[in-house]
Amino acid sequence: MNKERDKISIRRLISNVGYIMKFAMEVDRRAVITIFAGYLICSVTYAVYSTLFLKYFIQMMQDRRVDLVQAVLFVFAGIVILTVSDATEIALENWVEVRFLKVAGTVQRRFIRKAADIDLICYDNKDYFDDFVIAASQSEEMLMTGVMSTGYIIGHVAGIFTLGALVLSVNPVIAVFPIAGFVINIVTRFKITEYEYNYEMEYKRIMRKADYSKRVFYQPEYAKEIKLSDIRVPLQLQFNEAVDEVMDQAHAIGIRIAILSLINWIGTFTVMSDFAIPVYLGYLALVKKSIRLGDVAAMNNAEEGIRNNLDGLNYAFVRFQKVGQFAERFRRFVDYEIQIENREGIRRMPEERQTLEIKDMSFRYAGADQDTLHHISMTIHPGEKVAFVGENGAGKTTFVKLLMHLYDVSEGSICYGGHDIREYGTKEYRDRIGAVFQDYQIYGATLVENVLMDEEKEGDRERVLQALRLADFEKKLERLPDGLDSNMTREFREDGTMLSGGESQKVAIARMFARTGRLSLAILDEPSSALDPLAEYRLNTNMMKNAGNATVIFISHRLSTTRDADRIYMFENGQIIEEGNHRELMELGGKYAAMFEKQAYYYQDEVDLEAV
Numbered sequence: 001m002n003k004e005r006d007k008i009s010i011r012r013l014i015s016n017v018g019y020i021m022k023f024a025m026e027v028d029r030r031a032v033i034t035i036f037a038g039y040l041i042c043s044v045t046y047a048v049y050s051t052l053f054l055k056y057f058i059q060m061m062q063d064r065r066v067d068l069v070q071a072v073l074f075v076f077a078g079i080v081i082l083t084v085s086d087a088t089e090i091a092l093e094n095w096v097e098v099r100f101l102k103v104a105g106t107v108q109r110r111f112i113r114k115a116a117d118i119d120l121i122c123y124d125n126k127d128y129f130d131d132f133v134i135a136a137s138q139s140e141e142m143l144m145t146g147v148m149s150t151g152y153i154i155g156h157v158a159g160i161f162t163l164g165a166l167v168l169s170v171n172p173v174i175a176v177f178p179i180a181g182f183v184i185n186i187v188t189r190f191k192i193t194e195y196e197y198n199y200e201m202e203y204k205r206i207m208r209k210a211d212y213s214k215r216v217f218y219q220p221e222y223a224k225e226i227k228l229s230d231i232r233v234p235l236q237l238q239f240n241e242a243v244d245e246v247m248d249q250a251h252a253i254g255i256r257i258a259i260l261s262l263i264n265w266i267g268t269f270t271v272m273s274d275f276a277i278p279v280y281l282g283y284l285a286l287v288k289k290s291i292r293l294g295d296v297a298a299m300n301n302a303e304e305g306i307r308n309n310l311d312g313l314n315y316a317f318v319r320f321q322k323v324g325q326f327a328e329r330f331r332r333f334v335d336y337e338i339q340i341e342n343r344e345g346i347r348r349m350p351e352e353r354q355t356l357e358i359k360d361m362s363f364r365y366a367g368a369d370q371d372t373l374h375h376i377s378m379t380i381h382p383g384e385k386v387a388f389v390g391e392n393g394a395g396k397t398t399f400v401k402l403l404m405h406l407y408d409v410s411e412g413s414i415c416y417g418g419h420d421i422r423e424y425g426t427k428e429y430r431d432r433i434g435a436v437f438q439d440y441q442i443y444g445a446t447l448v449e450n451v452l453m454d455e456e457k458e459g460d461r462e463r464v465l466q467a468l469r470l471a472d473f474e475k476k477l478e479r480l481p482d483g484l485d486s487n488m489t490r491e492f493r494e495d496g497t498m499l500s501g502g503e504s505q506k507v508a509i510a511r512m513f514a515r516t517g518r519l520s521l522a523i524l525d526e527p528s529s530a531l532d533p534l535a536e537y538r539l540n541t542n543m544m545k546n547a548g549n550a551t552v553i554f555i556s557h558r559l560s561t562t563r564d565a566d567r568i569y570m571f572e573n574g575q576i577i578e579e580g581n582h583r584e585l586m587e588l589g590g591k592y593a594a595m596f597e598k599q600a601y602y603y604q605d606e607v608d609l610e611a612v
């Protein structure tokens, strides 16, 4: 966690709280106004009851101005006022709980929509990512705290004004006591909150490491390796170190907080209220005889009320401080302007398949100190089958991510049909591209949804069946309990289907076949890495046969799969160092030829697939 980024000025803090309130009003104006009005009513009625009512009652009794019936009626009126005040508060608090479930739902819906649309670049930036995770996980709590604290503040300020007016009308000196207590309280409380907040941030930073180790020990996908290796040792060490560090921090901050709390308690409660006020009121009533018995009771209650309201105000401010700090992230998330994903474009995508032209293009990841791709140029005509090869980390996946417009290029351009792809609406452009990446996912949904990657509509089934057939998944499909409706993963169902690595990859590949009719460009990033040689062979033949007129770009480390490509590009350190078809590159006798020969040597015993 970046400490500098967490430091914000008081002005910014106030503006952040204002931002949260505006957001809350936008989501549920009625709830916010009801909360404010409710706390205002509770506070004023209680202030009136505990002072004016009591004062007149005692004075009437003292002066014997009332008979029994009047006294009973007066008491009854008091009970009614008190009941209204308390009942409003209780009802309000219960109502808020329920109402905020609705607010939370609305906020979560908005956040999920935004998170799904956020640019990929944000996932590469640790700070953005932290902002998003924290903003999304704490948004409801923060909104509720912000609104409730504002409600409390309105109530407390109204209470202080009502009671303050009464105190000032009797004896202004009495007002000094709660104010002095308030000052001690606010200074110490703010400091305590600052310590607590810093600790919380440090805790999150330190525990991220520990959480990682914990996650690794709990999750099934790590279980095999954990049992079969000693990776647990460094992870356990990491966990222990994090816990020790957190404990040291807690100890250091704990002592400071304890001292401040003591000062706070002595200053605020003991000296100011329990001792100073009663003594001063006693002096006024008994020695100076400047106030009456009713006034003593009313003043004592008023002072207590003012102090409680000031304390409440104080707590509300402290909570504001937290809300304001968290809101910094919330704001960054809500205000983040989605750049690529929501781009509408100024040009419609052409209906016909077009040439893809990359012109002197370079790319650098955000925060990186050098380019990952350098001055790449190439032209891919419609329907061509093109292979990208090269060592790990050479930049092949980055290049296809740029072709899919998941990032904007840093220099140069990518053109489709003669126009920069930034001129097309992102969604419309991507709609024509099918991609299977190395890190595809199988989702906790039915098989048919996993292939369509969309809701199922009428007439989709036949297409999905055909796609699964082409992806060589037919045999497995016959064995699935509910066929296309089988639930994948055990995320939500005990009896969910767990696919093997190769089977999952076939489902991912079927996604591509399910769309081939509509595709202009099919991208396969090592589509056959988890397949056995036979399945790989079938995949390649099916892909070439069924891609129709779509341009196919595939990345592969097994050079036996690239032989039939129209053109092969060899990547090295973010540059293209060789290009041509298999025969040309072999004749060139460069890096491709050397790599191919090395692989041929290792795989010479591989099955003669043409014969299968």
Ligand SMILES: Nc1ncnc2c1ncn2[C@@H]1O[C@H](COP(=O)(O)OP(=O)(O)OP(=O)(O)O)[C@@H](O)[C@H]1O
Residues within 6 Å of the ligand: 124, 365, 366, 368, 372, 390, 391, 392, 393, 394, 395, 396, 397, 398, 399
């Ligand atoms: N999100 C990212 N942020 C910063 N650097 C990245 C990011 N993704 C990849 N890189 C870096 O870019 C370089 C190229 O990675 P890329 O995945 O494009 O290589 P590749 O040729 O596809 O490798 P492989 O064959 O192993 O899949 C690598 O050095 C990698 O560390």
